[in-house]
Amino acid sequence: MDNSSKVAVITGGNAGIGLTVAERLLTEHPGLRLCLACRNKTRAQAALDALQLSHPTAHISIVIVDTSNIKSVYNAVTEIKQMYSHIDYIYLNAGIMQVVGVDWNYFWKTLFTKNFIHMFTTGDGLLKEQEEITEENLEKVFTTNVFGHFVLIKELESVLINGTRPCQIIWTSSSNAQKHHFSLDNIQHRNERGGHYSSSKYSTDLLSLALNERLNNKGVYSHVTCPGLVMTNLTFGILPSWFWNLILPIFWLLRIFVPTMNYDTYNGSEALVWLSKQKPESLDPMCKYVSHCNFMGKRYVHQDKLKIDQEDANQLYDQLNTLEKKFHQKYKS
Numbered sequence: 001m002d003n004s005s006k007v008a009v010i011t012g013g014n015a016g017i018g019l020t021v022a023e024r025l026l027t028e029h030p031g032l033r034l035c036l037a038c039r040n041k042t043r044a045q046a047a048l049d050a051l052q053l054s055h056p057t058a059h060i061s062i063v064i065v066d067t068s069n070i071k072s073v074y075n076a077v078t079e080i081k082q083m084y085s086h087i088d089y090i091y092l093n094a095g096i097m098q099v100v101g102v103d104w105n106y107f108w109k110t111l112f113t114k115n116f117i118h119m120f121t122t123g124d125g126l127l128k129e130q131e132e133i134t135e136e137n138l139e140k141v142f143t144t145n146v147f148g149h150f151v152l153i154k155e156l157e158s159v160l161i162n163g164t165r166p167c168q169i170i171w172t173s174s175s176n177a178q179k180h181h182f183s184l185d186n187i188q189h190r191n192e193r194g195g196h197y198s199s200s201k202y203s204t205d206l207l208s209l210a211l212n213e214r215l216n217n218k219g220v221y222s223h224v225t226c227p228g229l230v231m232t233n234l235t236f237g238i239l240p241s242w243f244w245n246l247i248l249p250i251f252w253l254l255r256i257f258v259p260t261m262n263y264d265t266y267n268g269s270e271a272l273v274w275l276s277k278q279k280p281e282s283l284d285p286m287c288k289y290v291s292h293c294n295f296m297g298k299r300y301v302h303q304d305k306l307k308i309d310q311e312d313a314n315q316l317y318d319q320l321n322t323l324e325k326k327f328h329q330k331y332k333s
Ligand SMILES: NC(=O)C1=CN([C@@H]2O[C@H](COP(=O)(O)OP(=O)(O)OC[C@H]3O[C@@H](n4cnc5c(N)ncnc54)[C@H](OP(=O)(O)O)[C@@H]3O)[C@@H](O)[C@H]2O)C=CC1
Pocket: 011, 012, 013, 014, 015, 016, 017, 018, 037, 038, 039, 040, 043, 065, 066, 067, 068, 069, 093, 094, 095, 096, 144, 172, 173, 174, 175, 226, 227, 228, 229, 230, 231, 232, 233, 234, 235
């Protein structure tokens, strides 16, 4: 095993924001060894081929992981541990949103009120979602976005901790994370009529805080980011790509008021890549690092203070830990 060069693992690194982060990291950190942790072999291989074309000497590998399936996460951990003795950056980026429609009534009602900026930055109240339960009896959005990543981090702890080099855990969260959609009595957000994505991203923010309390003294730092609104398969699942292309000029205008209208993945990945160039111990664990792009096209990182509570973070961590133990018993003993 080569211990000298840096290692980055990216979940959902085959498409959208994850793929652009992969590309930008290879440019920013020459010699970086990259691991694309993806659920689909063919799509992962296509991404690897494209990255290898622009970075012919780069060392890129693939690990198959479906974060919505805990058995798959355990298998991926075994593989990652065989490949790397230390991880410098782990991007917990894979994510889904199960949208079935847009509440256009709410959109038109809010458009000409003072709440319109909140609506465009968070999407709060605008999206209709549906629930799905996995074969392991877990809520799918919660498992894909949060719990699968929790298990990954927990099982990889020994490779994240290294006596000499820090490790950065970088989550792709969202400004859509809203406290009023989250409850410690129902962390999976089961049997709710909407807000599954928001609840999962609020959990992400809490979990990141809890991880900092537990791991900072071991040289592991966790931070949350928001890429803003970006055109990817996720947003094409909300409205078709022709619609987004049609309203592209509106995006530029909206940027005067809403600098999170990033549109492309390069703009959206700004905060995620910027974090990899910072000293992790100098960063604020109570901030969300948000990719901004102004009207003139200038990219920058904005820091949003997190409105979350350490006690809630610890309680969520404990619940995730208890849930993980059940799967550990089932699959690992
Ligand atoms: N686009 C946006 O406006 C915003 C996105 N985000 C967040 O950014 C992250 C990346 O999303 P984005 O790039 O937009 O969307 P994409 O759909 O383009 O990318 C999502 C990535 O996650 C992967 N993925 C989805 N489910 C799983 C799973 N169960 N196991 C492993 N990988 C999985 C996808 O794989 P596959 O290609 O196989 O489907 C894909 O690689 C998400 O966490 C999302 O919530 C946050 C704020 C705004």
